[in-house]
Amino acid sequence: MERCLITGASRGVGRAIAVRLAREGRILLLHGRDRKALDESCRMVHDKGAVAMALQADISTLAGIEELVAMVGQDDLNFLVNNAGVAHVGPFEQTTPKQWQETLAVNISAPFWLIQKLYLRMKPGSAVVNILSVAAHTAFPRWSSYCMSKSALEGLTRSLREELRPRGIRVINVYPQAAATALWDKIEGTWSKDKMLPPEEIAEAVVYAVERPGQVQVDSISLGHIEGNQ
Ligand code: NAP
Secondary structure: OEEEEEOOOOOHHHHHHHHHHOOOOEEEEEEEOOHHHHHHHHHHHHOOOOEEEEEEOOOOOHHHHHHHHHHHOOOOOOEEEEOOOOOOOOOHHHOOHHHHHHHHHHHHHHHHHHHHHHHHHOOOOOEEEEEOOHHHOOOOOOOHHHHHHHHHHHHHHHHHHHHHHHHOOEEEEEEEOOEOOHHHHHOOOOOOHHHOEOHHHHHHHHHHHHOOOOOOOOOEEEEOOOOOOO
């Protein structure tokens, strides 16, 4: 059985990735905080023939990350998808220390510690997928902490790609433009979800990359709506 851990799989992009990865012969370890939403993700994955397990942990703290790693267990891990993320959007002078710290913790530190604590369970041909954003490369006013976090995650994961290459572990970075998820519901402004990527398309890109033969390294995939950035 292939084992896949997806962080932030309780909704949005993470749930779409889980559903698209689901098939017989796979165990999907679905991480998040919201138990009810995680149970719904598990049901959707189970309907597609995979074994699903909900792993509830707050990964904004090292203690939460360690709890998650303990729940993952010692068996081999084929795919680690670092998807969980937060976006605090607003004028930079109004960013609070709590928002800044949460952005650092969830968007940058959690992927780092998860890769460090799990890579020994990953055999040649396995893959780490990081869900970044066009914000890693593009300047958006009011999104400074988010852009910072995705740029930092890019620098981190490009280095880890080279460090893990000799072990045959592929590190794949995905750069979506805006995707139609609940993330936008709490962001001030008028956003047209019709002009955003369906999260299922991001999932499709992830599955394409991880399902290449083990010796094929897909470095990065960028994707967006034909109408461009929101
Ligand atoms: P979302 O709907 O807001 O979902 C975020 C997910 O992250 C949820 O499953 C949430 O879990 C989890 N999460 C957040 N903080 C957490 C914490 N402290 N501990 C554990 N889990 C936590 O966001 P999304 O749109 O699906 O985004 C997913 C990823 O795609 C993010 O990395 C985001 O930056 C990236 N992305 C999104 C877009 C977009 O336009 N939506 C575009 C480019 C990239 P709970 O709800 O269970 O707490």
